[in-house]
Amino acid sequence: MASSRSLLEKVSDQPVNLDLTASHQSENDSISTVSSVESEKAAYEFLAQTPIKSTDKHLVEFSEAMRTVAKALRQVAEGKAAAQAEAAEWKRKYELETAQKQQTRIKDCGTCTDDNLGKMASQLSLEAPASDQTGCCGNHGICSHEVLQDEVPGPNPRPSLSMVGRKASFRLSWGCNGNKNGQHKHDFVSFEKGDITTAERSSKQILLKWESRPQTVLFITKPNSNSVRVLCAEMVRWLKEHKNINVFVEPWVSKELLTDDSNHTVQTWDNDDDKKMLHKKVDLIVTLGGDGTVLWAASLFKGPVPPVVAFAMGSLGFMTPFPSEQYRGCLDNVLKGPFSITLRNRLQCHVIRDAAKDEIVTEEPILVLNEVTIDRGISSYLTYLECYCDSSFVTCVQGDGLIISTTSGSTAYSLAAGGSMVHPQVPGILFTPICPHSLSFRPLILPEYVTLRIQVPYNSRGHAWASFDGKDRKQLAPGDALICSISPWPVPTACLVDSTTDFLRSIHEGLHWNLRKTQTLDGPRD
Ligand SMILES: NC(=O)c1ccc[n+]([C@@H]2O[C@H](COP(=O)([O-])OP(=O)(O)OC[C@H]3O[C@@H](n4cnc5c(N)ncnc54)[C@H](O)[C@@H]3O)[C@@H](O)[C@H]2O)c1
Ligand SMILES: Nc1ncnc2c1ncn2[C@@H]1O[C@H](COP(=O)(O)OP(=O)(O)OP(=O)(O)O)[C@@H](O)[C@H]1O
Known part of the structure; x- marks a missing residue:
């Protein structure tokens, strides 16, 4: 650009005022101000009108430079037009969806x-x-x-009220x-x-009280761990012999238990349809592992999730409050009830492909308990993501990526990226940038009822990658979008004490939060 300007100045009698950056300015700006035809025309008109005082060689160089400039302008304009068309399409889809929701509401809400x-x-x-x-x-x-x-009913309205006039009703x-x-x-x-x-x-503490005896427990266990395998076999035996409980396990665990000498019959599933019906059979889920095992257990349920009793057999354990060595007492209490639970919200994520925008059936939604992350993957370019909250524009993320997290996930990746720690019962969605290339991009917490749309714009230099609770990476091409909202299916996790005590204990023990030696009294005083 600098060379074309100096060339222009060389061949022109007048100072040149061709502000090419204006058309390129702020890619966020959704209003295109430059038409490619106009800009090309203007360039040629400029060429025709400018008094020339130089050589043929300069002229050739100059006209080549102008052609390059015109091409660049055309590309910018085309990119913006495409983005505008896309925005209009999204608006239309949004309006359609809102209208449909409205209709359903009216239908469902007879009175x-x-x-x-x-x-x-x-x-x-x-x-x-x-x-x-x-x-x-x-x-x-x-x-x-x-x-x-707006007034107190009855025969004698209070005089003071009439003196100050009617309070506006609403x-x-x-x-x-x-x-x-x-x-x-x-x-x-x-x-x-x-x-x-x-x-x-x-946000009162929620208590779960059984109305009939729980009969079936599903075990979800961390793979490749000897201590987990041994404890799982022992717990299964104890539950069957002392509590008369049916036990379900994942297919690979059932094979492992078969080779074990415990000789206890456990149930499992061998197809997706049976897996989808698990929530109808299982009263309680027991997990043996770390937070990753709780995430895994939650991921098996695309709809309602039975209460989860998570035994800590990992390194940190923000969601695993139960000590595995005391499993008998813990399970006794839970099976008897009542016990406190934390209702952990999940995010429901839809990937909308640009290539499939005319198709009615979209990809299956993915439910996450911690977060969905949109990052640059192996690309060395900045991610460029346009973010909308309901119908409002939020911001453009230019950096390594963005984390959209539940409050349960606030102590995981979002925390590492500078997000706040949030009590899991707070109804919110965290919006945390990853290494934003801007000094002022602070993390946000949005209310739970919003829908977020993260769009990879057409003029993004690279693809983005979405991952769900740290798994299932999906590539997002320019034009693709990710839509997230709170799922109606939370994960109820049993508390050792209650939601708040368990949360504070996890940040004290897991992160040594605000650990500092206490000052002694011997020193200066007021
Ligand atoms: N830079 C980071 O901190 C970073 C990077 C990638 C993924 N993660 C986290 O790892 C999670 C996947 O966990 P995994 O166990 O399958 O992978 P993993 O085995 O790689 O473990 C990741 C760590 O994150 C911890 N963790 C998971 N959920 C947590 C939560 N809700 N609160 C506090 N800590 C939590 C786990 O205890 C574990 O120590 C992702 O959902 C993401 O939040 C963190
Ligand atoms: N039943 C399972 N099947 C397949 N993968 C599982 C299962 N349970 C856990 N995982 C995966 O194993 C990995 C490790 O599990 P987990 O986080 O529970 O153990 P950890 O890493 O030892 O503990 P921590 O997360 O506390 O450091 C996670 O990525 C999790 O998704």
Whole structure:
């Protein structure tokens, strides 16, 4: 570029003002300002109009330089046009999806029709919320049809109220999406008399109490570990002999146990259909290994997951609170119940291929308990990722990559990349860059209800790679995208004590968090 400018100056009588960088500026800018045709035309017009005072050789060099410039401008413009078209396509898909969701909501939410909402909105006159709340919101009671009162009902309204005038009435609502997932939200806000207050906290410790005796336990064990194999055989024997429990194991473990002299019959599966039905048969999952074994156990369940009792047989164990040497007492307590559980959210990730954008069937969603990472893989170029949160643009990641993590995963890769540690019951999604090439790119925590879209733009220099809980690497070509949202299927893990005690213990013991010798009293004082 510099050489074309100096050439221009050599052959021109006037100072040259051809700002090529303007068209190249900020690849983030989605509005294309340069049309290739115009820029090419302008270059040739400039050539025709410029008073020339130099030699033929200069002219040849100059026209070659201008051709290069025009070509570069055309490429930039074409790239931007393609990106715009892509953005428009995504917007259309998003709108379509929103419209479909809306329709489903309306269908599922028979009592909350627009009609009803309209009627109720017009009844702002001190109407008490309907006592029959068995409609779309069932017993949870709060739905958009609950109209807030702006005055105290009754024959004698308080004079002070009329003196200050009517308080503006309003109502709060959230979509009654017809499924049970959103209904716990009634706990958060009280609608009484128009004053907004947080009523009950959502993050109370959850207790699991059996209503009938658990009968079947699935064992998931870390491979290639002698101590795990020995303990697994011992635990299976104990559960069968003393607790009369059916035991399921993975096919390879069943073979291992067969060669063992324990001679205990265990059940397993031999096809994917049986594996998919495991959650219907298994009351409890026992894992023997480290955090990786818990991740593995969770990955076997694409839908609901039975409660997991994780025995620590790894090096750190943020999700494995149970001491394996005390397995009898621990299992006794869990089988009897009640016991505390941590509901660990998972992320549901969809890879959307540009090449398959017209196809209805997309790749199967992948569920992760820790995180999905989008990085540069073996490419030596910066990753270039456009990130959107619902319909808002978040940022462009230029660096080694991006981690989208659950709160359970906050102590794993995200922590190593500078993300905050977050209690696993906090409802959020972590957005943590990996080695961003920018001083101001701090990690974010977004609310759990958002959908994130990470797009590899067409003008990205290389491919990106997505990996799921550190496994299953998938290549993302320019134009491909990854869409993540919280899955409706969390992993319930049994606590040794409770969620908070277990979490704090794991960061104290696993990471030696804020370990410092305490100052002694002998020294200067106030
Ligand atoms: N730079 C890093 O810190 C880095 C790099 C790659 C992967 N990882 C993590 O490894 C995970 C896969 O674990 P693996 O056991 O299959 O692989 P692994 O055997 O390579 O172990 C990775 C380490 O991460 C720890 N870990 C896993 N989940 C954790 C959690 N929720 N909280 C705290 N520590 C956790 C494990 O205890 C283990 O020590 C990935 O999900 C990712 O979070 C971390
Ligand atoms: N049943 C299994 N089948 C196949 N792979 C497994 C299974 N259980 C665990 N793994 C894999 O084995 C690896 C090591 O497991 P894990 O993390 O539990 O042990 P660790 O590395 O010894 O402990 P820590 O993670 O605490 O350092 C992980 O990558 C995990 O995905």
